[in-house]
Amino acid sequence: MNPYLSIVAASRNDNHGGDLTSRMEVFLRGLYHQLNQYDLPTEIIIVEWNPPADRPRLSAILPKPPANGLVTxxxxxxxxxxxxQYKTATHLPLFQMIAKNVGIRRASAPFVLCTNIDLLFSNKLIEFLATKKLQKGAYYRCNRCDIPKEIDYSADVPFLLKFARKNILQRLGKNRFYPNFNGQSKWWYHNLVTLGIVWGIALIKRLAESRMTTTIESADTWACGDFTLMHRDDWEKINGYFELDAYSIHIDSLALFAALGQGIRQKILAPELCTFHISHQSGWELQDPMQKIKFDIQMPMLDWNTAKAACEHMLREQVVLPINRLDWGLKNRELEDTIITT
Structure with a gap:
């Protein structure tokens, strides 16, 4: 069965953040359950980058898909x-965005979702994807809801999703009705009075500011590495993620602005069409200020001011910065590609 969707993530068996194996298992069990429930032909591609020599390979530890052939x-x-071969290889064991490019270039479905291996997807999100109404020329974003790491990994998927819905620590992402206004309070998502007030403020801002400013402010760059979905041709149009020899932060934002600059429009999904992120000790968003300072000093990474300037340049000039080579995603490199079956 030809897949409609390719889901691409990157990982390695190094226990990153603690409980990594458990988080990967939940990620896959959730997808297997939901993709079959909503009858969505999908291939899941996990790019195993720089596998540790002293640990089992992912193929030996990850749960296998159902035998019905709907999900591979x-x-x-x-x-x-x-x-x-990368300069910062000793600092970074995994180059997440380059790894995702490897998956993008080898995806067989028309639509490619780049995501991460510590997420659950809401039922409504999978139900929407299963309608097969995705459009070429658009990229899709959804909110990320952080949930506690103290979950029962052994529980069945419906229980895990119920736990996630009831234990949201914070919501990252913009509201599709007023993306140029950074409002995150849950009341602004569910209370009609405050929703109207904020929508009015956002409208005034749009009228008072230039179209360029509104587009920049409306770009939903919050946790965009967790869910960015577009047609395979559109990924090719922006040359995938920029292959920088650095930690992945802000590189995902550059991809969004590269897409906007090429006329690929943004579509933010409704709040209930969200992902649930299982918190872990190395997660940047939930670190305290001292942890973030130490993290920034240790890691080779792109400064946000530099990234923001690059984003605005690509949007205004309608160009993709010439960072990637023609063989981005290691296109010309023969890599081990294993299909895991039951």
């Missing part, structure tokens, strides 16, 4: 010999 699991391996 592919593991594409980027070996250590490739990883060590």
């Amino acid at each position: 699991l592919r593991i594409i391996t980027v070996p250590n010999e490739v990883h060590t």
